[in-house]
Amino acid sequence: MRRHLTWPGPAAAPERLRQLVAFALQHKLPVALWRLPNTEAVQLCLSFSAEAALTGLTPALEPTAPAGFAFFPFRDTDHNPALFLPADAVFDTEHPELLQVNEAAEGAATLAHALLEWLNSSAEQPAPALSWHVSPQPVPHMAPPEEYAALVRRSVEAIENGEVLKVVSSRAASQPLPPHFDALNAFLELTRRYPTAFCSLVSAPGAGTWLGATPEILAQVTQDGKFCTMALAGTQPLQQGHKPSEAIWRQKEIEEQALVARYVVSCFKQLRLRDYQETGPRTVAAGEVLHLRTDFMVDLRKVPFPTLGTDMLRLLHPTSAVGGMPRQAALDFIEKHEGYDRAYYSGFLGPVNLPQPGAAHLFVNLRCFQLRPTEAILYAGTGLTIDSDPAREWRETELKLRTAGAILHE
Numbered sequence: 001m002r003r004h005l006t007w008p009g010p011a012a013a014p015e016r017l018r019q020l021v022a023f024a025l026q027h028k029l030p031v032a033l034w035r036l037p038n039t040e041a042v043q044l045c046l047s048f049s050a051e052a053a054l055t056g057l058t059p060a061l062e063p064t065a066p067a068g069f070a071f072f073p074f075r076d077t078d079h080n081p082a083l084f085l086p087a088d089a090v091f092d093t094e095h096p097e098l099l100q101v102n103e104a105a106e107g108a109a110t111l112a113h114a115l116l117e118w119l120n121s122s123a124e125q126p127a128p129a130l131s132w133h134v135s136p137q138p139v140p141h142m143a144p145p146e147e148y149a150a151l152v153r154r155s156v157e158a159i160e161n162g163e164v165l166k167v168v169s170s171r172a173a174s175q176p177l178p179p180h181f182d183a184l185n186a187f188l189e190l191t192r193r194y195p196t197a198f199c200s201l202v203s204a205p206g207a208g209t210w211l212g213a214t215p216e217i218l219a220q221v222t223q224d225g226k227f228c229t230m231a232l233a234g235t236q237p238l239q240q241g242h243k244p245s246e247a248i249w250r251q252k253e254i255e256e257q258a259l260v261a262r263y264v265v266s267c268f269k270q271l272r273l274r275d276y277q278e279t280g281p282r283t284v285a286a287g288e289v290l291h292l293r294t295d296f297m298v299d300l301r302k303v304p305f306p307t308l309g310t311d312m313l314r315l316l317h318p319t320s321a322v323g324g325m326p327r328q329a330a331l332d333f334i335e336k337h338e339g340y341d342r343a344y345y346s347g348f349l350g351p352v353n354l355p356q357p358g359a360a361h362l363f364v365n366l367r368c369f370q371l372r373p374t375e376a377i378l379y380a381g382t383g384l385t386i387d388s389d390p391a392r393e394w395r396e397t398e399l400k401l402r403t404a405g406a407i408l409h410e
């Protein structure tokens with residue numbers, strides 16, 4: 001039972017985003033904002049209960065499944081709970097005069113009333129300060145260059161010994177927040193800088209506050225009945241004055257990406273689905289870097305497979321673009337040797353059945369950072385193969401950290 005409320009007063013869309021976020025934070029509620037690739041509208045999903053957002057289950061993507069925003073960690077543990085924010089209040093900057101409220105939600109009557117009062121009273125007042133949720137977990141260990149080099153060497157040894165074919169190692173790094181840092185403005189800055197990325201800002205009790213601009217689709221179902229995923233891997237710097245299509249790739253990156261593509265195909269095989277379209281690999285730009293990307297598409301109108309999105313999501317996460325191959329051996333290696341908690345980095349996130357039923361857009365949480373009171377914790381990883389060189393891999397993480405880190409310099 002969704003009701004469209006007409007928003008009182010004449011405020012502009014960004015101010016309305018701020019008012020809704022302020023309400024969520026003041027009531028200790030989870031909130032997510034996002035902007036889909038190649039679109040303009042910013043959307044917001046607010047839940048009326050922090051407990052209701054705690055889900056243990058991978059979300060279902062069918063049109064009849066609950067609507068909300070998924071925020072899943074790399075590894076589902078008590079430290080980093082899997083969240084699905086029920087869509088209790090939904091706002092879209094394309095329709096700033098409207099607010100969609102789910103009246104059937106737990107506690108909806110009281111909170112919807114409080115929300116309306118808040119919106120009425122805050123319309124005239126200056127924007128309140130935002131006190132973002134902070135993760136209850138300690139700041140993760142941050143590997144210095146020598147330690148990361150040792151991890152890369154150990155990974156290459158594991159590949160040489162035949163324990164794994166490929167492994168994705170990663171690290172965290174800290175950057176102080178600039179004076180007067182404002183996370184909401186930073187998110188809007190991400191949307192301006194990276195029009196082709198999925199940009200997000202998620203703040204939830206138990207998870208903290210995360211911002212990012214990711215290039216990687218994990219599982220997407222569109223209203224016109226298409227399922228899409230991609231194999232994204234291989235990285236090189238974008239050279240000034242060169243087009244992505246002019247990039248030349250080494251064997252190492254070609255193999256690294258081919259392993260990811262092969263994994264996607266193996267998931268289709270497990271589901272006995274043969275009728276998929278494969279395009280690429282092609283070179284694509286993501287901020288300052290280039291990647292190799294193969295797109296996969298299934299036309300669900302021709303291939304009746306209503307649960308494909310849900311089934312593929314379960315098989316894909318974590319993909320070999322963030323774990324490795326074979327999957328379990330690579331994940332075990334990471335758990336044993338990586339030496340820090342990835343938390344929500346390389347997990348997945350995105351809207352399900354929002355703003356309308358029948359569409360789900362889930363992305364791998366890359367090029368992101370976690371917000372702490374005075375610093376941002378940024379994350380980046382690199383796919384390693386037998387030919388990996390530690391110094392080069394370190395430089396690659398530095399380059400990837402700059403995507404989200406770019407907004408911390410101003």
Ligand SMILES: C=C(O[C@H]1C=CC=C(C(=O)O)[C@@H]1O)C(=O)O
Nearest residue numbers: 233234235321366380381382383
């Ligand atoms: C793990 C990350 O990127 C993945 C996606 C594209 C290219 C990758 C690579 O070249 O290693 C990674 O597999 C990251 O950005 O932290």
